[in-house]
Amino acid sequence: MRMIKPLVMALGLSMSFGAFADTQIKIDASKTGPVINKNIYSQFTEHLGRGIYEGLWVGPESNIPNTRGWRNDVLAALKEIQVPLLRWPGGCFADEYHWRDGIGPRDQRMVRVNTNWGGVLEDNAVGTHEFFDLVEILGAEAYVNGNLGTGTPQEMAEWLEYMTSDSKSTLAELRRKNGRDKPFRVHYFAIGNEAWGCGGNMTPEVYTNLYKQYASFLKTPKDNTPILIASGGHTEDTEWADHLTKNVKPNWALRMDAVSFHYYTLPTGSWEKKGAALGFPEAEWMSTMVNTLKMDQFIINNKKVMDKNDPEKKVGFYVDEWGTWYDVTGDDDPGFLYQQNTIRDAIVAALNFNIFHKHADRVHMSIIAQMVNVLQAMILTDKEKMILTPTYHVFNMYKPFQDATSIAIDLKKVPTYKLGKASVPSVSATAARAKDGKVYIALVNANPNAAETVDISLAGVTVNGVKGQVLTAPEMDSHNTFAEPEKVKPAPFEAKANAGKLAIEIPAKGVIVVAVE
Template sequence: MPLLKPMLVVLGLSLNATAFAATHIQLDSSSQGAVINKNIYGQFAEHLGRGIYEGLWVGPDSSIPNTKGWRNDVLGALKALHVPLIRWPGGCFADEYHWRDGIGPRDKRPVKVNTNWGGVEEDNAVGTHEFFDLVELLGAEAYVNGNLGTGTPQEMAEWLEYMTAEGKSTLAELRRKNGREQPFKVHYFAVGNEAWGCGGNMTPEFYTHLYKQYTTFLKTPTHNTPKWIASGGHSEDTSWAEYLTTNVKQKMDAVSFHYYTLPTGQWDVKGAALKFPESEWISTMARTLAMDGFIRNNKAVMDKLDPGKKVGFYVDEWGTWYDVEKGENPGFLYQQNSLRDAVVAALNFHIFHQHADRVRMTNIAQMVNVLQAMILTDKEKMLLTPTYHAYRMYVPFQDATAVPLKLSGVPEYRLAGVSVPAISATAARTKNGELYLGLVNLHPTQAESADIHLAGITIQHVSGQLLTANQMDAHNTFEKPHAIEPKAFSAEGKNGRLTIELPAKSVLVVKVQ
């Protein structure tokens, strides 16, 4: 990064410029934060509903234009996100997935039942080779989740050998017979998924013993060794991070963590994706902001045990989870995606940036047609969701260096006994020294006034994109796929200062010049 003069930025925001004091957000570029690992913007594709089949994979013989079976329209959209990493094959599916079912001629692969998700047939058309075609077509890194629940140490070890072996072993030759001469590059490998739940209903102690047993036999060439990920806890639970960090001293590069935002906080009735009341808007915001506390609590435990921060804390499942859309298979977890989801995504980006010293990967659930998806499809049709647009707006933050923020006087948004800060902000410098600001107005009905002053530097202008809409549940449909999408935004400075009005329920990303 080029040398930059220390700079103080003061950003003033107010709920009502005539009635409230401005919120101040101070940035001091002489104090650098952590690098925001690009994999914080990672994706997740599980064998679940239409998340892979139809949503991503149509097969090479499909009338839908495709490359090696992967649909071209979806590939093009994902390339625009600079997708850095994809997690596969699950999720809960991973702990019932046997990798040999997904290699060899597709017409000879066994057909299984997806017992976790809908009880539908799984023909294993997408397996190891197809997955690596996808990540290579997107220029992404590969995160493979191994089967601990119903697998064996031998099965897991042999899968890694099949993917990475360079010599003339039987498994390396089998890979070549199936069409891949050179080894696959495995960047990350997890031993099981949600061991506390669908992955085996284990205690941290029991899982830790299994983790150490399995990883003893997981071997790869030294230049193709993945980062090893242990299945960790969820929500407010810190016991998994504590026990694993205490008791595993080798072959553990990260502990995973899962948290989903449910408007009601109840799994039986989570809340609707559309036509929800404002009370569920604010409850969703409050519940998603809880991510910050969960990360802080786990970091506090890990910082004591691992002060050098050698072990990462990977939030490899997160996002909104609503009641399934009417008429859909309940096991397919298909839900619409609105402006509310884009605001949730941006708020979590800001949290992850703040904790980028330990949080070096996250994976939103999921990429296409499942939960908080980037993309929805209906046969040959495709649309981009508000969450997709949020990811695209925040592309400049990938591998940028966080600029620490100090906020004061932040107005509160209150409703029905719930209170959240009305404003969230993040800032970072890219590798070429450009300064980007991300701002979110959580209030669904009230605009915020932003008065920006950069001490010692004259602001010429800011430019970027603004995402907002009139309705809280504004969303795209196959009939109206462009109903909500970002609009170009720019503002000019005057006498070294800049005033911006941030609309209600909006996400804004700008470059400061």
């Protein structure tokens, strides 16, 4: 932090209007767009490595302070970023998960081999009741992923009945016997996961027919009816979104409310050797930026086919797995997907948020993978120790955008960050009017070497200045460790306006989120 504060102070001295600015940003607060759904800031926890066990769940008997088994330090950190929604139990794990394994006394639950992630024993200590306890502690919505791959329509229908029924049926009474009188609130329910891959290696045609079959039997009380999500495509593929929206209509008795989509940012673009989380060359910083910005075109392409099939935009496009994926850090089992998290990850997160805001008419949900100790995590733990990652700080800075109303933004003369034959725009920006009535602006500089000055003019709002936070770091792989847990964290930021205009310098590899004062 000592290295960041002088930089921020130096920036503060240069925040006067009149400085030369390459990027011109015009924001008209009177020109509003769709609401940025709070669930764009959602989280994902899967039975994978130390994502749940140790990272979140330590059990009621643990010496680590906990609430009914959930560790208190992690709970407090997650409450701070106002987690709007939590997805569980997978992921690939979902299509081998049998819900009856995870109910009843913990010492009597089925023990299985987790064949997807490391071949470790899964004792099902965290099951349906524990998951909903976590959701309710966080004040979040619940997204449950059903087992299409190795399950049956009966099993899926009975799980929903167990969770949602307020009747005296055998399954509802079993839930009561297991300690929960009133039904659980299931906000979202997905029929399978990655049906094109680990969920069954299906074609869109096969999956669509199975979706119809399973959805036919998913019956819940009217006041506890989840939004139903179909397993969609990934990366450049649009076939799944096209086929599903052609063949399963929304607002039938047989519903499909959303199509999912997955895309991971790999520095190299190769699954065989994805790239390092630390100590990477600038070429991999650049390739990471190039690859993560592909998200924009992937969404555009899927929206085109969905707009053709569903012009009323009744079906949402849910990016329910996204984030960076590197080669495993340290000596962890490769199946645990543990990686360090640097300022590069923070930039990736902010760039993707700005993309999701741009497409808020269809993108009503995005879920980063994953919450703790797995892939692009918010939090890393080592037994009783915990650190917050740079990605966590970006989620915290962007909180005002949850359920904010997007505002038209026009970027011109955006400079280009170049390295060899590759290039990306240096500056990304977004703006919205938050629920507190204030206009918020987020600015991102993807250039790791040079600051970028932006000249901002605002219409439709009186502006005296802006105040908020800035996140940056000295090195491309600057990160927090258990020895130095606050090496990368936000610092206060403010700038004064002149005649309603602002000149703001975004530091290299920097993220700024400010409210208009």
